[in-house]
Amino acid sequence: MKFLVLLSLCSCLALNAWAQPTPCVSPPLLIGSIGMTGNDGTFMSTGQYSYDAVNEQIHFTDYGIYGNKTFSLDILMQFKEGVMYEIDSARSTCQKYVLNSSFHPMRIPTNARFLDEVILGTSSIPQMGLQVSSWEGEIAEAEAKYILTFTDYSCLPVSAVVHTEQLGWVFV
Numbered sequence: 001m002k003f004l005v006l007l008s009l010c011s012c013l014a015l016n017a018w019a020q021p022t023p024c025v026s027p028p029l030l031i032g033s034i035g036m037t038g039n040d041g042t043f044m045s046t047g048q049y050s051y052d053a054v055n056e057q058i059h060f061t062d063y064g065i066y067g068n069k070t071f072s073l074d075i076l077m078q079f080k081e082g083v084m085y086e087i088d089s090a091r092s093t094c095q096k097y098v099l100n101s102s103f104h105p106m107r108i109p110t111n112a113r114f115l116d117e118v119i120l121g122t123s124s125i126p127q128m129g130l131q132v133s134s135w136e137g138e139i140a141e142a143e144a145k146y147i148l149t150f151t152d153y154s155c156l157p158v159s160a161v162v163h164t165e166q167l168g169w170v171f172v
Contacts, residue, residue, distance in 0.1 A: 021117060021133045023108035024155035028053040030106065032157075034062070038170030042067055056080045056103040079103035106157060108150055112137040117152065132158050 030051040037044045045064025052058070056079040063072045074087040077099055084099040112135035121129035131152040138145050143165065149158040160172040 021114055021152065023110050023112055023135065024150065026051075026053075026106040026150070026155045026157065030156070034060075034172060036064070036170060036172050038167050040168060043167075043170075045071075047073070051106055053103075053105050077101075107155070108135050108148055109137055112148065115147070120158075130158075 030049075032049055032051075033047070034049050035044075035046045043064070043066050045062050047060060047062030047064075049061075050059040058077045058079075060073060060075045060077075062075075064070070072090075074089060076085040076087065078084070079099060079102060082099050084097045086095045086097065088094070115134040115136055117131065117133045119129035119131050123129050132149050133152055134147060134149045136145070136147045145163045147161045149160070150156060151158060162170045162172070164170075
């Protein structure tokens with residue numbers, strides 16, 4: 001009898017560990033849209049990004065409002081070369097800067113804590129919902145906390161919420 005109870009308990013623990021999602025890494029090439037708001041609504045932006053983990057580069061085009069002023073950004077970051085380009089299409093100029101940061105693959109950090117898994121949309125019709133997982137953690141060197149949401153099957157980023165003392169909550 002004790003053996004059956006022990007076997008049942010071990011089976012439940014094994015199934016729970018097996019069902020728990022694990023942190024993932026996004027595909028090496030992505031193109032997407034990005035929107036951000038933060039600093040109590042004084043900062044808002046929208047744009048597009050192109051992510052290339054193979055060549056370790058990211059390209060952002062972004063338009064937004066900070067305070068009462070509008071801005072536009074077109075930035076290409078090439079981490080292997082250690083350079084960043086700020087492109088101004090209106091003036092046909094390009095500024096080159098030193099990029100003192102290393103490339104960070106788009107992924108859920110391995111030390112992130114799993115929060116929950118939900119289906120966005122409907123679960124009553126097969127394959128008509130999007131299954132996502134949310135994770136939380138901290139970035140000690142930036143003194144920031146985050147909550148990340150990624151799709152379960154292809155590890156695509158859905159949303160990020162980051163908090164710092166300087167900016168407050170930033171929603172991406």
